Amino acid sequence: MQSKAASVQEYIDTLPDDRRAAITVLRKVILENLPEGFAEEMSYGMIGYVVPHSLFPKGYRCNPKLPLPFINIASQKNFIAMYHMGIYANKDLLDWFKQEYPKYSKNKLDMGKGCIRFKNIKEIPFPLLGELASKITVENWIEIAESTFNK
Template sequence: MATSTAKTVDEYLQSLPDARRAVVSAVRELVNRHLPGGYVETMSWGMICWEIPLSRYPTTYNKQPLSYVALAAQKQYYALYLTTCHDNSAQDVVLRNAYADAGKRLDMGKSCLRFKALEDLLPDVIGAVIASTPVDAYIAHYEASRARK
């Protein structure tokens, strides 16, 4: 996995070739347009992350902010990490069904949607997935997942 040493989102974007910067910038704008209040955009884990700051929720298992969405330009593709799309979650089902209905190939791991071009994405569906989980709901989901362990 390609990671960046950039300290800021602007620095990260400037490090990308023009064509890749355009794609990442467009997806970043999509995320920011649909992001519920309370998440903050940062550089973390070598990519652009939208997360719950420790000042809002400090009791994470690894003492790191809870990551909600992340975006990176990898060597062969782009990766959009949608942490609520896992294990047949409601968001995962919506995303998979929308791609099937659109006749588009969905290249997705546990929560990583891999794509090679903007045309591979369904922006309205992805925007709805991103908008679907307010901070308090994400914290409740996180706490419930930790209680099961």
């Protein structure tokens, strides 16, 4: 479910109250923990955190006109999602996250390759997601993305 919102605030303003509250907290946690250099923007109809062209002129390998994506958050039909390219590309980070998750939540981890889904928005482990957001710097992410995706 992609939004046509032109800005992050417009995206948040269109959400139902409960989803707006959860996305607002998740956004705040990410912004407080994300290493310097990432930029927030609307990306793929979601709130995105990207490596701007000013730091990585090559952009995204699939579409160089777009900045290199890192994290997206979205209110989907049946869940809140955090799409984290780092856990998709870095097995050590994925293993760390899977090991830590049960310390923060009694719920079964619901995830795909890089998508973490939260069906119960009252059970989102915000501190863990903040720590996850802090684990990779812009420089690390560029190295990981180039070595993983540009083979």
